[in-house]
Amino acid sequence: GKLITPSRTSELHAVKKRQTAIYDGAEFVSIMSFLLSENSPRISIDNDDDDAMPEARMGYMTIATGTPEESDERIIGIERFTEDGESDSDSDGDNDVDDDNNDEDDEDDDNDGDDEFISLGDGVLIYSDSAAIIPEGISDADAISTVAAALSGVHCGLPFHLMGDENEEGENERTGKVVVLGGGDYACFTAKALCELGANVTLVTTRPMGLKDTPLNPLRDTEVNTMSPIIGEDEIGFCEALGNFDTVIDTLGDEAKLGKVKTMSEGIRKSRSAGLAAKLKRDNNCDRYISTLTKSQKIVLDEGLFFARDPVLSYQKEAEKQIVPSKSNRYVIPPPRDFGSTTLQKLFDRKVIFPVDRNENGRHEKKQVFVRGCSFPDYGEYEVWPQDSRDGAAVRYGFPAIDELTLERNVEKMMGDFSPKAETKPKENKDDKSRRRRPKNPFVLDIAGISDISDEIMSPNKDCLLFISAPYCKLCKAIGPAYTRMARISKEEHESDMLFARASTGGKNGRQIAYSLQVESVPTFMLYRKGERYGEPLGVTKLPSKKLDLAIEYLMEGKEWDVEVFGDRDDNLKKQRTKLK
Secondary structure (H helix, E strand, O other): OEEOOOOOEEEOOEEEEEEEEEEEHHHHHHHHHHHHHOOOOOEEOOOHHHHEOOOOOEEEEEEEEEEOOOOOOEEEEEEOEOOOOOEOOOOOOOOOOOOOOOHHHHHOHHHHOOOOEEEOOOOOEEEHHHOEEEOOOOOHHHHHHHHHHHHHHHHOOOOHHHHOOOOOOOHHHOOOEEEEEOOOHHHHHHHHHHHHOOOEEEEEOOOOOOOOOOOOOOOOOOOOEEEOOEEOOOOEEHHHHHOOOOEEEEOOOOOOOHHHOOEHHHHHHHHHOOOHHHHHHHHHOOOEEEEOOOHHHHHHHHHOOOOOHHHHHHHHHHHHHHOOOOOOOOEEOOOOOOHHHHHHHHHHHOOOOOOHHHOOOOOOOOOOEEEOOOOHHHHHHHHHOOEEOOOOOOEEEOEOOOOHHHHHHHHHHHHOOOOHHHHHOOOOOHHHHHHOOOOOOOOOEEEOOHHHHHHHHHOOOOOEEEEEEOOOOHHHHHHHHHHHHHHHHHHHOOOOOOEEEEEEOOHHHHHHHHHHHOOOEEOEEEEEEOOEEEEEEEOOOOOOOHHHHHHHHHHHOOOOOOHHHHOOOOHHHHHHOEEOO
């Protein structure tokens, strides 16, 4: 984008504190997508160079505090930088800005004529509509920390009608509902802040946030609703349970893959109208998906808890060293319109603060430049969040799944089995629809209910290996691809007639399967010889498995089941498996 520099100023007496906040990763893309989609007069895409996403996916803004000349009130705001990345205090020449603009400024008057600045002296200018008065009892350091934290999750996540934006379509369909994913410090701050600004907020988390009256709960005495990603005996996902909502703020991950976009335009689409955002719009009338995932947190997700520390520290030191105000070639982020009055002033007045010691990277009040770090508790929550995995296309449980019918047709086309007649098939019964929940796998048969076990295994007198899983079982997801490989090798290399099948314990039909087969934990493997149960269920936590291979060998060679050989005596294995809910 191209930064547009406006005019007109009023005076302050002196600068008290200045700090530069770095935004990176998916969070940076979310902020830029919001600024461009709100048609900010301060940023535009006029050509391919403007549209190009910075290679580092990193930007920054400088936050300054000061005291007015004729008042004791402290104010805070976002500093203005010129197009070359220099602050006005570092630019050569006279920094005073008057009403006599040059011809180029006159031509851009439609864009920047309404902007005003406040001068803090020494050539430092802050955008007037980003300014807020800091009440007594709030330090400059905590105020700056709050401004930095409130930009992406709070302001960019606020429903448009609560911003007073009358230009957005579908105004009378707005719900005011916002969904915040995660239960960490930043997620709780975001949820509480949005609630104070008038949104109907639901925090979705795997953490025990339901006991809101406990003294240590950060959401105590708030109107924030809390819920688990999975609701009720039918295991309904949070999106389906909540119905329509305006915004999703994801503090744990980046399901929309914003961190991988190559252009600003692509960022807007993925945030509002393409991929996951399109499904959220279709199913929940959701305007925006926002991810606050930082580069540091992404490193932790990629490297794992034990190997991420050094890469994270190395990245943060390099980032903070390179982003030197007035000397950096990184992207300068201008503030959104009315950031001060819409968001900051209300939060300060209601004492909703993100203290400086809550930053994941530690206290930063003495730093000239700071970057958000990583949260190991957030990593832990991401890891235990149930996964909805369908043939490798895994999403966190509760998000809209892949459009199964479209994907199934694409798979059929690739396999040469698709014809236009498939568009006009007779009406399907419930079992047929259940069977079509996942794209067809040529090596593994999906079992959707008890009737499938009878029709596909018992009645045809099949030799069969049945893999039983649960949608929230990470171990089941991990061994799924290996099971498909096992089935493929059996058919292609060994030319075996053995049937490989799988069944999920999710939903009503899945619970019936688990009850009928007396399955208590997953992953579980069951064997059938000529349509009849063979032996006992096997708990296997990784593939290939010598025990499972031996059981198949016994089955195919007609041997009797040997309890001594296949008995499940390994306590460690039992601990690894997931108890059914």
